[in-house]
Amino acid sequence: MTPTPHPTRRRTAGHGGARRSSVMLYVVLTVFALAFVFPFWFMAVGAFQENPTTSPADLFPTGGWTLQNFTDINSRLNLIRSLANSLIFTLGVLAGTLTFGLVAGYSLSRLNWRGRGVLFAIMLGVQAIPFQLLMIPLYVQVTRTYGLGDSYLGMILPFLINTTAVFIFRQFFLSLPESLFEAARIDGASELRIMVEIAVPLVKPAIATVALITFIGPWNEFLWPFLITKNAELQPLAVSLANYISNVSRTASNPNGAILAGAATLAFPVVLLFVFFQRYFQASDISSGVKG
Amino acid sequence: MTATTTRDAPERSRRSRLPLGGLLGAQPLGLLLVLPYVLFLAAVMAWPLIQAVWISFQDYFFTAPTAVVEHPFVGFENYVSAITDPQVQQSFGNIAVFLVINVPLTAILSLVLASALNKIVRFASAYRVAFYIPYVTASVSLIGVWMLLFSSGGLVNTILGPLAPDPSWLVNSSLAMPSIALYVTWKQLGFYILLYLAALQGIPKELYESAAMDGAGAVGRFRNVTVPGVRSVTALVLILAIITGANLFTEPYLLTNGGGPDGASATPVLLIYQKGIQQTNPDVASAIGVLLVIGIGLLSILAARTGRED
Numbered sequence: 001m002t003p004t005p006h007p008t009r010r011r012t013a014g015h016g017g018a019r020r021s022s023v024m025l026y027v028v029l030t031v032f033a034l035a036f037v038f039p040f041w042f043m044a045v046g047a048f049q050e051n052p053t054t055s056p057a058d059l060f061p062t063g064g065w066t067l068q069n070f071t072d073i074n075s076r077l078n079l080i081r082s083l084a085n086s087l088i089f090t091l092g093v094l095a096g097t098l099t100f101g102l103v104a105g106y107s108l109s110r111l112n113w114r115g116r117g118v119l120f121a122i123m124l125g126v127q128a129i130p131f132q133l134l135m136i137p138l139y140v141q142v143t144r145t146y147g148l149g150d151s152y153l154g155m156i157l158p159f160l161i162n163t164t165a166v167f168i169f170r171q172f173f174l175s176l177p178e179s180l181f182e183a184a185r186i187d188g189a190s191e192l193r194i195m196v197e198i199a200v201p202l203v204k205p206a207i208a209t210v211a212l213i214t215f216i217g218p219w220n221e222f223l224w225p226f227l228i229t230k231n232a233e234l235q236p237l238a239v240s241l242a243n244y245i246s247n248v249s250r251t252a253s254n255p256n257g258a259i260l261a262g263a264a265t266l267a268f269p270v271v272l273l274f275v276f277f278q279r280y281f282q283a284s285d286i287s288s289g290v291k292g
Numbered sequence: 293m294t295a296t297t298t299r300d301a302p303e304r305s306r307r308s309r310l311p312l313g314g315l316l317g318a319q320p321l322g323l324l325l326v327l328p329y330v331l332f333l334a335a336v337m338a339w340p341l342i343q344a345v346w347i348s349f350q351d352y353f354f355t356a357p358t359a360v361v362e363h364p365f366v367g368f369e370n371y372v373s374a375i376t377d378p379q380v381q382q383s384f385g386n387i388a389v390f391l392v393i394n395v396p397l398t399a400i401l402s403l404v405l406a407s408a409l410n411k412i413v414r415f416a417s418a419y420r421v422a423f424y425i426p427y428v429t430a431s432v433s434l435i436g437v438w439m440l441l442f443s444s445g446g447l448v449n450t451i452l453g454p455l456a457p458d459p460s461w462l463v464n465s466s467l468a469m470p471s472i473a474l475y476v477t478w479k480q481l482g483f484y485i486l487l488y489l490a491a492l493q494g495i496p497k498e499l500y501e502s503a504a505m506d507g508a509g510a511v512g513r514f515r516n517v518t519v520p521g522v523r524s525v526t527a528l529v530l531i532l533a534i535i536t537g538a539n540l541f542t543e544p545y546l547l548t549n550g551g552g553p554d555g556a557s558a559t560p561v562l563l564i565y566q567k568g569i570q571q572t573n574p575d576v577a578s579a580i581g582v583l584l585v586i587g588i589g590l591l592s593i594l595a596a597r598t599g600r601e602d
Contacts, residue, residue, distance in 0.1 A: 111321060132539045144354070220429070238433075267429045
């Protein structure tokens with residue numbers, strides 16, 4: 001983590017001007033924060049309402065609560081099955097990133113080998129290649145060459161190692177003091193042992209940060225699993241919900257409630273994860289993950 | 293390795309400075325550790341990238357997995373049919389509309405909100421979470437909410453009453469793309485706020501203090517200290533916003549029901565999907581992709597200039 005070089009110094013809010021401007025800051029921030037959070041409120045309330053509101057007066061309903069929306073959407077797409085598919089897809093990517101990504105980050109920061117600089121430059125370039133350009137050849141490759149259409153492996157493959165995660169791991173390993181490594185080497189510890197027993201335990205916060213960042217990729221991903229899963233039994237929730245929104249909802253009796261129930265099911269695991277573990281999602285980490 | 297040996301570390305290392313790996317200037321283990329990642333990049337980035345360009349110069353069609361078929365080289369034919377296609381032209385125009393709204397709005401709002409967030413002490417993390425929550429949430433689920441909010445009889449139109457646009461937002465050909473631009477700005481803003489926040493934490497407080505002593509007000513300090521202080525991040529924010537905007541797919545596919553009305557919100561990536569996979573013309577689709585990436589590249593170079601020190 002990049003330490004803030006300058007300790008926060010605050011002038012005592014002595015005169016009214018400073019206090020007034022500080023109140024202004026809170027007013028502006030609160031207005032925007034409400035605009036950001038409002039759709040989540042709408043989703044959470046609407047998911048449990050017989051008739052999701054279209055008027056501001058109904059935003060704080062006192063009655064009409066129901067679980068019917070979840071039953072409705074569950075009858076058109078298997079919610080539990082879809083959630084399980086999302087979870088398998090996500091855990092596969094997490095496993096790949098937390099193993100291969102971790103050792104790659106270590107190698108890029110702590111070990112000297114020929115071609116390291118070149119690889120790092122390539123990684124920066126990779127960030128700029130939009131996945132969408134690779135979509136057609138990847139689709140051909142994964143579904144036709146490897147025959148991995150309609151399979152978890154095919155879903156996971158293009159996301160297996162998150163480059164942002166490699167950057168973050170690299171940054172964390174770089175922040176460890178060199179003397180630690182020198183000493184271990186002098187003590188005769190093998191490079192592998194130094195990594196596993198000294199370095200990795202010291203970057204545990206990085207593992208939490210990377211897990212959070214990596215989680216949202218596959219969990220929220222729509223385009224790729226949408227392309228390669230035709231079998232509804234294998235579709236992650238983002239795909240089956242999108243299908244419901246674009247096709248099935250037209251024939252449903254209360255589509256709005258069901259859409260909100262599905263949206264809430266997809267959104268809230270991530271929302272809760274980020275509210276509980278928000279201290280692992282810091283500006284400096286995100287920044288180093290993007291800039292390398 | 294026990295804690296004791298670790299604690300002895302600095303003393304011992306001072307005695308022998310030569311790193312052991314310095315024999316060949318290399319620790320070959322590093323190559324082994326990075327190998328899976330390199331193979332991954334080669335398989336899912338480099339190879340498809342070459343393929344994408346390659347396909348765009350061929351008369352390419354899908355075949356059975358085992359069939360060996362000659363794909364004739366056709367030069368720029370796919371590019372010509374892409375460029376002369378009115379649908380493609382319209383989609384690039386739509387993206388231009390999107391970028392004109394989304395990019396400046398994103399850069400200005402995220403810097404202003406990050407600066408405000410950087411100044412407060414209480415509830416800072418609560419505000420931070422509120423701002424990035426849309427960013428971490430699945431677009432499919434938020435689109436579900438926005439569709440209902442902005443539908444003809446939805447909450448937004450109910451509040452607007454007689455001011456509500458007709459036809460409503462997402463089915464109105466001149467409002468569909470701006471609505472998507474607004475949605476994406478809202479969804480992504482938290483991420484850019486975090487980028488700016490990290491940059492703001494790196495600006496020395498002394499700069500603000502001396503500016504204040506020179507009589508600069510809040511606006512003056514923002515213009516003369518904050519804006520130049522985060523210039524390199526501004527370039528990054530612009531580039532990332534351009535890349536995100538140029539790659540829109542989920543929003544026009546779902547929010548405006550396949551780029552509607554009448555292609556008014558169709559994007560190049562939506563066409564890549566429709567032409568490449570639905571209509572099985574991967575060659576023209578790849579040409580659109582290559583054109584899109586060239587466009588993004590040119591715009592990014594322009595944006596990167598913003599980050600250059602004067």
